[in-house]
Amino acid sequence: MxxxxxxxxxxxxxxxxxAAKYEVPVAIFVSTQPVEEGTFWWSYFNLWTTGSSSKGIEALKKVPNCERLAVVNKIKKRYTLTREAMTIEQVYKISLSSVVTIGGHTHxxxxLTNCEERQVYQELNISKRKLESWINKExxxxxxxxxxxxxREVQALKDSGYKLAFSNVPQYLTRQKLIHVFELPRIGLLEGASLAENICRMVGVWHPTINNIKKLFTNSSSPSSNAVDHKIEKANIGILEK
Ligand SMILES: [Zn+2]
Structure with a gap:
């Protein structure tokens, strides 16, 4: 799948x-605000930094959500982007395919772990309600x-009526893993990665190898990645204030 x-x-x-041609089941997890507005928040950030600061985006993923929103909303006012997310009509159209299941991915x-609890519930409920009204399905x-x-996020999903959730933990989905239905693993393939890297990811050798290499660097005397991220975070937010 x-x-x-x-x-x-x-x-x-x-x-x-x-997927329809080869009858492969595919689940598409849709964020509803980008569908309504046309764009994803990180695209504004990419444009602002002319695509040179993927680490800046990673830093923004580590600050409290209200801080991320303050930065992104400031940048949003400066740019107009062409649509990159599906339209509501497109979400409905693909939901009619027998191989497609539409799932939630917040609003x-x-x-979510950077959000206040109230925001977590809002994100889950708004997106579920909107998607269901767009596709006429649960x-x-x-x-x-x-x-x-x-x-907290697992509990919020249960409270909001979701029945299953996928993480990004890169492991095979075994019978044993199915016990924890709100923590299902999946192996990620990257659009920009080479065919060789994606094959390594699929057969399960990519992450163990990369983790070993990362350990080698962590044990060296270079500053910790957290310290580096913190500096980038401060630098990016500082630029915005100019
Ligand atoms: Zn996503």
Whole structure:
């Protein structure tokens, strides 16, 4: 089974049509605010930093959600982007395919673990209600934005009527793993990665190898990645204040 996150406009031609042709089931986890507005928040950030600061985006994923929103909302006012997310009509159209299941992915695609509890429930409820009204079907499945979750997010999903959720933990989905239906693992493939890297990811050798390499660097005398991220975070937020 394939799962795809966010709800990109190109998913219809690149994934749904091919999945339908080969009868491969595909779950598409859609964030509802990008569908309504046309764009994803990180695209504004990419444009602002002319695509040179993927680490800046990673830093923004680590600050409290209200701080991320303050930065992104300031940048949003400066740019107009062309649509990159599906339209509501597209979400409805692909939901009619026998191979497609539409799932939730929050409303505004925050990192849920950076949100206040009230925001977590809002994000889950708004997106579920909107998706269900767009496709006239129950939306019971979910994928955590950025893969971040804890016991609070699992409880909020249960309280909001979801029945199953995917994490980004790169492991095979075994019978044993099915016991924890709100923490289902999945192996991610990257659009920008080489075919060789994606094959390594699929067969399960990518992450163990990369983790060992990371350990080598962590043990060296270079500053910790957290310290680096913190500096980038401060630098990016500082630039905005100019
Ligand atoms: Zn996502």
């Amino acid at each position: 394939l799962t795809v996150d966010d709800g990109w406009e190109s998913n219809e031609a690149n994934i749904v049509e091919i 505004s695609h925050p990192v 939306v019971a499945y979910f994928a955590y934005p950025n893969g971040n979750y804890g016991t």
